[in-house]
Amino acid sequence: MSDEPIKVLLIEDNPDHAQLIQELLAKERSKQFDLACAARLSTGLKLLAKRSIDVVLLDLSLPDGQRLDTFIRVRDHAPQLPIIVLTSLDDKMLAVKAVQQGAQDYLVKGSIDSNLLGRALLYAIARKQLEEALKQSEERYRTLFQYSGTAMVIAEDDMTISLVNKEFEQLTGYSKNQLEGKMTIPDFLAEKDKQKIIGYYKALQKGKKIPPSYTAKIKRKDNQIRTIFASVGLIPRTKNSIASLTDITEQERTERELKKKSNEIRNYARQMKMAYQALERAYLDMIHALVISVETRDPYTRGHSERVTQYSKEIAAKMGWNDKELNNLELACRIHDVGKIGVSDRILLKNDTLTISEWAEMKMHPVKGAEMLTFSEYFKPVIPIVRHHHERWNGKGYPDGLKGKNIPPGARILAVADTFDAMSSARPYRDAIDYKKIVVELKKNAGTHFDPEIVEIWLEIMEKYGISIL
Ligand SMILES: [Fe+2]
Numbered sequence: 001m002s003d004e005p006i007k008v009l010l011i012e013d014n015p016d017h018a019q020l021i022q023e024l025l026a027k028e029r030s031k032q033f034d035l036a037c038a039a040r041l042s043t044g045l046k047l048l049a050k051r052s053i054d055v056v057l058l059d060l061s062l063p064d065g066q067r068l069d070t071f072i073r074v075r076d077h078a079p080q081l082p083i084i085v086l087t088s089l090d091d092k093m094l095a096v097k098a099v100q101q102g103a104q105d106y107l108v109k110g111s112i113d114s115n116l117l118g119r120a121l122l123y124a125i126a127r128k129q130l131e132e133a134l135k136q137s138e139e140r141y142r143t144l145f146q147y148s149g150t151a152m153v154i155a156e157d158d159m160t161i162s163l164v165n166k167e168f169e170q171l172t173g174y175s176k177n178q179l180e181g182k183m184t185i186p187d188f189l190a191e192k193d194k195q196k197i198i199g200y201y202k203a204l205q206k207g208k209k210i211p212p213s214y215t216a217k218i219k220r221k222d223n224q225i226r227t228i229f230a231s232v233g234l235i236p237r238t239k240n241s242i243a244s245l246t247d248i249t250e251q252e253r254t255e256r257e258l259k260k261k262s263n264e265i266r267n268y269a270r271q272m273k274m275a276y277q278a279l280e281r282a283y284l285d286m287i288h289a290l291v292i293s294v295e296t297r298d299p300y301t302r303g304h305s306e307r308v309t310q311y312s313k314e315i316a317a318k319m320g321w322n323d324k325e326l327n328n329l330e331l332a333c334r335i336h337d338v339g340k341i342g343v344s345d346r347i348l349l350k351n352d353t354l355t356i357s358e359w360a361e362m363k364m365h366p367v368k369g370a371e372m373l374t375f376s377e378y379f380k381p382v383i384p385i386v387r388h389h390h391e392r393w394n395g396k397g398y399p400d401g402l403k404g405k406n407i408p409p410g411a412r413i414l415a416v417a418d419t420f421d422a423m424s425s426a427r428p429y430r431d432a433i434d435y436k437k438i439v440v441e442l443k444k445n446a447g448t449h450f451d452p453e454i455v456e457i458w459l460e461i462m463e464k465y466g467i468s469i470l
Helices: 015-027 041-050 067-077 089-100 114-146 166-172 191-205 249-297 304-318 323-335 338-342 356-362 365-375 377-387 409-424 435-445 452-464
Strands: 006-011 033-038 055-059 083-087 105-108 151-155 161-164 214-219 225-234 241-247
Touching (some): 015 033, 015 114, 041 067, 055 114, 083 114, 105 114, 151 166, 166 241, 191 214, 191 225, 225 249, 249 304, 249 323, 249 365, 304 323, 304 452, 323 409, 377 409, 409 452
Parallel strands (some): 006 033, 006 055
Antiparallel strands (some): 151 161, 151 241, 225 241
């Protein structure tokens, strides 16, 4: 409190009493008081409006104001001011009522000394300041509560709702009047989550820990079910709880729809994959049908592709190829002569030596075969093997004259297996060639016609089959 004199307004119609108060205040040395007096309530109220006053001393019995009404009129006129009521000994009950209505204190006329008066005035001012500070703080928290932007609810220890904000009214569909003091927290919980949330509230009251936040379903006044994200805690030094609730129904719906969409996309991708696999199978079936049709046209080559496939795989397996490489090689071997579908029967089935132009047409079958396979990604790894299966190690093969290791390994393997099967099978114009002669032929052409390492591997395999290579 500053050193300024305390400005006291005395509203008292009895001049003797006013005189006494003035004298008592003058005697009080601990603090300086500046006294203004009014003998009527109306004059007192005018003075209050005009002057700066720190505290009011109020007689409750005035010519123009009677009993409690006198106090109420002054209080309402200057709600921020501390008021001490003055009463006679036989009317103490009235003074108590005034204190209950907001007076800071009361003094009984005739029992006042300067010390008591001075102390009562100072305490009244201090108490009022404290009350105002508390009121302001409550006001601040109430404002925060009301304008938090989130639905908030305060409940008593029996879960009766005592305070809600605007957002809570919107969330539940109930008005403040329907909620406060009339409904309980479980009243707006959906059946599914009722027991869980009641459990949390009971645990809170017992001082037990509960999850810092949780989701729950609530049932609005219009019976609509909403999903909320909530957190609840006890208000310090009370049994009251405060909860904040956020409506996450739309967010939840969006997440659900996203999940559904991503499932649909996954299903679509699965269907696409299945369709693609079916298409690949169809391509493969078609190519096999073409291979069979080529072999059917020339009975002497029937089963040729099957045998070449078996021999080539044995060579590649011995060279350490992996499953994927072996599968590609198998496919390439089965279809390597598919391009012969484009060679006319006159040339394909001719028993006699081919003319230069006929031979040129025959030599086109690896190119035609490779071209036939370009319409599907599935055949991409086997195209080089099909195209180059008639290349020679020394670069004198066809169609591109590739040399040595520039020839794809699969094509080099296939060239050896293909030649072996052709020589060991009967032709319309000759019998099957003797194995020994074939071995001599293969050895002779290793390093010119064939990859010498592959010939060597094949000769080892022939031995395994009991075919002497000596
Ligand atoms: Fe061929």
